[in-house]
Structures are given as C-alpha cells and as structure tokens.
Amino acid sequence: MSATAKPSIGHLVIVGVGLIGGSFSLALKRAGLVGRVTGVGRSRDNLELAQRLGIVDAWTHDVGEAVRDADVVLLAVPMSAFESVFADMAASLSDHAVVTDAGSTKQSAIAAARKFLPNPSRFIAAHPIAGTEQSGAGAAFAELFEKRLCVLAPDPDSDPDALALVKALWHQVGSRVVCMGAAEHDDFLAAVSHLPHLAAFALVNAVRRQSYEGHDPFRFAAGGFRDFTRIASSSPEMWRDIALCNSDALVKQIDAFQAELSGLREALMAADGESIMNEFKAAKEAREKWLAEHGDGL
The missing domain is CATH 3.40.50.720 (NAD(P)-binding Rossmann-like Domain)
Incomplete structure (x- = not known):
C-alpha cells in the first residue's frame, strides 16, 4: 500500500x-x-x-x-x-x-x-x-x-x-x-522535545522555591515566562515516563545544556559582553534558520 x-x-x-x-x-x-x-x-x-x-x-x-x-x-x-x-x-x-x-x-x-x-x-x-x-x-x-x-x-x-x-x-x-531508526529518533527527541520539557519544569520550580520576602514572583511574570514555561502544564505522569524511558539520551542533552549555561555564567562573572553577544547571535541565527526551513510544520 x-x-x-x-x-x-x-x-x-x-x-x-x-x-x-x-x-x-x-x-x-x-x-x-x-x-x-x-x-x-x-x-x-x-x-x-x-x-x-x-x-x-x-x-x-x-x-x-x-x-x-x-x-x-x-x-x-x-x-x-x-x-x-x-x-x-x-x-x-x-x-x-x-x-x-x-x-x-x-x-x-x-x-x-x-x-x-x-x-x-x-x-x-x-x-x-x-x-x-x-x-x-x-x-x-x-x-x-x-x-x-x-x-x-x-x-x-x-x-x-x-x-x-x-x-x-x-x-x-x-x-x-x-x-x-529508533535510537536515532530517541537521540533527536531528547534534544528538541524532552530537554525543553525538563527545562520548563525546572525553571518553574527554580522560581517557586526561592524566597522573595513575601512577594509572589509569579505576579511579575509576563509573556516571556508564560511562553517558555507553557509546556510545564503538560502531564507530569507522561513526562516522567518519557524521561525515564529515554534517560541515557536525555542525560547527554542535560549535560550539553548545563555546559551552555556554565559558559554564560562564566561570561557574566567576567563581564564579557562580547562572548555573551556572540552566543546570543549564534542562537538567534540558528533559530531563525530553523523557522525559515522547518518552523511551519512543528
């Protein structure tokens, strides 16, 4: 057929x-x-x-x-x-x-x-x-x-x-x-789907767990926070299972993400605006290329 x-x-x-x-x-x-x-x-x-x-x-x-x-x-x-x-x-x-x-x-x-x-x-x-x-x-x-x-x-x-x-x-x-192949699929999806969900859950929890002297930080959250964390409203049961079933590939992607964050942290500590700008530009260009080539179907 x-x-x-x-x-x-x-x-x-x-x-x-x-x-x-x-x-x-x-x-x-x-x-x-x-x-x-x-x-x-x-x-x-x-x-x-x-x-x-x-x-x-x-x-x-x-x-x-x-x-x-x-x-x-x-x-x-x-x-x-x-x-x-x-x-x-x-x-x-x-x-x-x-x-x-x-x-x-x-x-x-x-x-x-x-x-x-x-x-x-x-x-x-x-x-x-x-x-x-x-x-x-x-x-x-x-x-x-x-x-x-x-x-x-x-x-x-x-x-x-x-x-x-x-x-x-x-x-x-x-x-x-x-x-x-199944292994190739799991590697790709760990990067572009599973990691973003973990990052959204983690960001909401990072904000939730901090003390702000009686102020509710979520009161000040606007479009950027809402858009980034939208998928944190997904089923916790489903995403727990996905994370556990694809743990090897997902751990590799968490390590890669942490390395990126560590690089930005070091640049901030060093007040290295040029490095920060270069990283932001590279990410912007990569995302715009993705949107131009594939973004209408995902």
Missing part, C-alpha cells in the same frame, strides 16, 4: 483516549476510513465523554476484550504502561491485527513489543510530533496532525504490509511521515 492510498479499517481500537488517541480517531472518522472505534482506558468519565463527542463508538476497561477482533490498535498511553498493555492484549490479538503507538520514545516501545506481543513484526513504532499542553478526550481535535511530522521507527524485520498500512494512516490524518 502506498502512502497516498486510502486504507480502510473495519475496527480500530484506541488504548488511551486522550489528546493524541482521540485526535487520531476523529481524523480517521472525518476521512471516512474507519468503520467503528473502541476506546480503552481507566477513567469511566473520560471514556463516556469520548463516546458523547463521537471519538469512540464503544468503550471498555478490558484491553484484551477490546482487541479481540481489532484490525488496528493504537497505544496512546504513558510509556510506563506499554508492557502491561501489551501483556494484556497478547492472547487476544488476531494474526492480521496491526499494532502501533504514539509514544515519545521508540527503543523502549519496541523492546516491550518484542517481549510481549506474539508477532512483534506487526508492531510499527510511531511518534506523531504534535500536541498541546491539554489532555483528555475533551482536548482532542481532528486537525491536530495536519502538516506535522510523524516519525516511524520500523525494525529490519517489520512486516512490510503492516508498515505500509501505518504509513498510509498517518498520511491520511495529515502527517508528513518520515522513517528513521
């Missing part, structure tokens, strides 16, 4: 009906590419909301029962839940079922699939690089993936038909699909 071909799914199962899983379902429904959608999750309130919003047609707490006749299964759950979800669905999956995910770390997802799924070649690791700081079924919208990258990280032994189907699905929801 080519990326431009329109796939048809009889039964889609979404495990984790939040922003990503819900938006995936809405986009496929809007395109008329899915017959019925079953949602799986822990929160009855969220699942009932998803059904009222037309995201799912039915729901259950039992992942094994849900996937029994599934054609495609999408995992959109915290990374720490992958092993238990794969284990729960393993005995019920049909031979033809294709399993994919939307997790932010690919090596850990592939390792979990290999450990628990009866046919891991039918698992295609995927990461749509899209989102907001909102969560839950109520945050989902069909346009979320339009013009956004979706990275697929197939194994050398991935089933070619399964890979073609997953490529076509992400293409049909509006994504620009690229393939790369």
Whole structure:
C-alpha cells in the first residue's frame, strides 16, 4: 500500500483516549476510513465523554476484550504502561491485527513489543510530533496532525504490509511521515522535545522555591515566562515516563545544556559582553534558520 492510498479499517481500537488517541480517531472518522472505534482506558468519565463527542463508538476497561477482533490498535498511553498493555492484549490479538503507538520514545516501545506481543513484526513504532499542553478526550481535535511530522521507527524485520498500512494512516490524518531508526529518533527527541520539557519544569520550580520576602514572583511574570514555561502544564505522569524511558539520551542533552549555561555564567562573572553577544547571535541565527526551513510544520 502506498502512502497516498486510502486504507480502510473495519475496527480500530484506541488504548488511551486522550489528546493524541482521540485526535487520531476523529481524523480517521472525518476521512471516512474507519468503520467503528473502541476506546480503552481507566477513567469511566473520560471514556463516556469520548463516546458523547463521537471519538469512540464503544468503550471498555478490558484491553484484551477490546482487541479481540481489532484490525488496528493504537497505544496512546504513558510509556510506563506499554508492557502491561501489551501483556494484556497478547492472547487476544488476531494474526492480521496491526499494532502501533504514539509514544515519545521508540527503543523502549519496541523492546516491550518484542517481549510481549506474539508477532512483534506487526508492531510499527510511531511518534506523531504534535500536541498541546491539554489532555483528555475533551482536548482532542481532528486537525491536530495536519502538516506535522510523524516519525516511524520500523525494525529490519517489520512486516512490510503492516508498515505500509501505518504509513498510509498517518498520511491520511495529515502527517508528513518520515522513517528513521529508533535510537536515532530517541537521540533527536531528547534534544528538541524532552530537554525543553525538563527545562520548563525546572525553571518553574527554580522560581517557586526561592524566597522573595513575601512577594509572589509569579505576579511579575509576563509573556516571556508564560511562553517558555507553557509546556510545564503538560502531564507530569507522561513526562516522567518519557524521561525515564529515554534517560541515557536525555542525560547527554542535560549535560550539553548545563555546559551552555556554565559558559554564560562564566561570561557574566567576567563581564564579557562580547562572548555573551556572540552566543546570543549564534542562537538567534540558528533559530531563525530553523523557522525559515522547518518552523511551519512543528
């Protein structure tokens, strides 16, 4: 199946009906590419909301029962839940079922699939690089993936038909699909996604923990602080799992970031305005080049 071909799914199962899983379902429904959608999750309130919003047609707490006749299964759950979800669905999956995910770390997802799924070649690791700081079924919208990258990280032994189907699905929801190795993906995302989230959380906590003689420092925070820390409103559970699952790559990026901050600290202590200006200029130029070349799609 080519990326431009329109796939048809009889039964889609979404495990984790939040922003990503819900938006995936809405986009496929809007395109008329899915017959019925079953949602799986822990929160009855969220699942009932998803059904009222037309995201799912039915729901259950039992992942094994849900996937029994599934054609495609999408995992959109915290990374720490992958092993238990794969284990729960393993005995019920049909031979033809294709399993994919939307997790932010690919090596850990592939390792979990290999450990628990009866046919891991039918698992295609995927990461749509899209989102907001909102969560839950109520945050989902069909346009979320339009013009956004979706990275697929197939194994050398991935089933070619399964890979073609997953490529076509992400293409049909509006994504620009690229393939790369799982390790390469995890290195890149540690730098441009995982580190920024840790930095946002850390900055908010750095301000929160300081004493200002009765004044609330957040009262004086304006656009710059709000924009930089927006992603600190993201799910703590989700980002804890991402950080732990990609810890090796993330530690390297934290070290690189700390080295940059240390360099700026030394320049400040030395009143070295030229060095500070050179660093700021280099960063500005790099960011503007990124915006000019890629910024409209991320």
